[in-house]
Amino acid sequence: MFRKFLNIILIIFSLILALSCSANKKKTIEIKEVTPLDKLYKSAYENFENGNYKLADELFKKVEKDYSYTIWAPKSLLMRSYLYYDSSEYIAALTSLQKFKKRYPGNENFVYAEYLIALCLFEQINFASLSQENTELSLKQFEKIIKNYPNSKYASDSKFKIDLINEQFAAKEMYLARYYMKRQKLLPAMYRLNNILNNYQTTIFIEEALHRLVEINYYVGNVESAKKYASILGYNYNDSDWYKKSYNIVEGTNLPLEKQKTKKNFKEAIKKLINLK
DSSP states (O other), rough: OOOHHHHHHHHHHHHHHHOOOOOOOHHHHOOOOOOOOHHHHHHHHHHHTTTOOOHHHHHHHHHHHHTTTTTTHHHHHHHHHHHHTTTHHHHHHHHHHHHHHHOOTTTTTTHHHHHHHHHHTTTTTTOTTOOOOHHHHHHHHHHHHHHHOOTTTHHHHHHHHHHHHHHHHHHHHHHHHHHHTEEETTEEEEEEEHHHHHHTSSSHHHHHHHHHHHHHHHHHTTTHHHHHHHHHHHHHTSHHHHHHHHHHHHHHOOOOOOOGGGGGGGHHHHHHHHOOO
């Protein structure tokens, strides 16, 4: 009887021991191998410099995940944003930059994130004949940088980019003016040309805008207004072919047209960059 009881006790003890071992196995924690921060970031940056963007992106992402509490996490997120920008993946870059702004509003590189957002929008500017939504968004972003960070190293380039953006807006107005003139819709054409005169006087399109106003006014019989615009053109740009064309219209003479002088080369280069046709 005692032996039977002892056997039962042993069986129960064995079961308890087996269950205990099983539970301990389940609770066993596998130690994950983590690459040291300095080695991981260095590898990510080296791949970036060597043009291995895909691997660099993966490694920077790993820095963010494994070392989110360090200063290298926001740096890695910015590097990923730049990788997307440099690869012309502008939507991915903008998404990444918005993530950076939300997570690290007080970061020392916050102004760079704002500048990179502006560049992403700027790179998506369409031809003058298409929608200018990104042109408007990039203008606001560059103006924001100049206003909020006037002493930063990005303010100067933002001013230059705004000049190019104004050229784009003027190009859009000129494109529409030509469109209306070809279809004999002179009032909307004049509206677009006057918009250039009022808002984009420093652009490369101001000379042509004045000449087109000479053409329209002379065509409708408003000779005095045609002469007025021709005189403005002559006073400010008397060495340009646009003035010579206008003079030939209002005076009925034939001044020879010459090639633009060297000082116009830079503006013409911008005009080609805008790709206005």
